[in-house]
Amino acid sequence: MREFAIAAPVTDRVQETFDRLLAHYGPQGWWPAETPFEAIVGALLMSQTAWRNVATAIRNLKGAGLLEVHALAAAPVAVTRRHVRIAGLYRTKPARIKAFCRHLVEESDGDLATYFNRPTEVVRANLLAQDGIGPETADSILLYAGRHPVFVVDAYTIRIGGRIGLFDTAEYGAVQRFFERRLPRDLARYQEYHALLVAHAKALCRHADPACDACPLQSLCDFGRSRKR
DNA sequence: GGCCAGGTCAAAG
DNA sequence: CTTTGACATGGC
Numbered sequence: 580m581r582e583f584a585i586a587a588p589v590t591d592r593v594q595e596t597f598d599r600l601l602a603h604y605g606p607q608g609w610w611p612a613e614t615p616f617e618a619i620v621g622a623l624l625m626s627q628t629a630w631r632n633v634a635t636a637i638r639n640l641k642g643a644g645l646l647e648v649h650a651l652a653a654a655p656v657a658v659t660r661r662h663v664r665i666a667g668l669y670r671t672k673p674a675r676i677k678a679f680c681r682h683l684v685e686e687s688d689g690d691l692a693t694y695f696n697r698p699t700e701v702v703r704a705n706l707l708a709q710d711g712i713g714p715e716t717a718d719s720i721l722l723y724a725g726r727h728p729v730f731v732v733d734a735y736t737i738r739i740g741g742r743i744g745l746f747d748t749a750e751y752g753a754v755q756r757f758f759e760r761r762l763p764r765d766l767a768r769y770q771e772y773h774a775l776l777v778a779h780a781k782a783l784c785r786h787a788d789p790a791c792d793a794c795p796l797q798s799l800c801d802f803g804r805s806r807k808r
Numbered sequence: 809g810g811c812c813a814g815g816t817c818a819a820a821g
Numbered sequence: 822c823t824t825t826g827a828c829a830t831g832g833c
Contacts, residue, residue: 626815632831633814667830671816713816733814777814811833821824 592745593761596796597768600775603795604782607774615691615724616648622719623676623711624666636663648689652680675711682709695725702727714751722773728766730758731773735780743796 610618617637624633639662640646645654660673680689686705687693695702702725706717714732721727732754740746746757762768779796 627813629813629832665830668828711816715815735814
């Protein structure tokens, strides 16, 4: 698809969508209160798992004194597995967490500030080269742990954006560019926008009424959880 | 009981 | 290059 000049009305809708979500759900303030390392572990445990269980897994690690780079890099996978088992996919996740922590130690002696203190593209490529880290996980880590301004795309972003007619693709890079080209490159804004889309998706999942007036994006309440992927 | 969750990877078509 | 299946637990 050729790239034309950005249409003003579409740009407005991207801003307007954000404004409405923010007005309706309020600031989400995702992860800034927790440590960057917690955000990383959370991102690595997140895929295909209810956040509730990820949170439990993280608490388990913390309770065992394992929520630290060097600790997880050294702990036997079997031990870590016991704590994060509740997050599912236990054959892959614990091993990937350990491998990534070893990567952090090797790359920057486990110091996250150092690890992230490089150009975004460099860090991103570094992340994507790690086992179990795809585009969404990489960008979540960049945005919430590394404080790099990249727009995170997930299934909700694609579903909601497509549903309200913002775009008609499901390709990660295309959707990401769509938002990044229409929003100021602002860390807080990117963090908040993604969090709000998630909040909206979760809120809609509890709605049974397709014509709910309270929906901040009007007539979007039939979004539901329709098709897989 | 069945469906699904803030994906990723490898194997097919 | 696009589509499909496997991965695994717990909650609704």
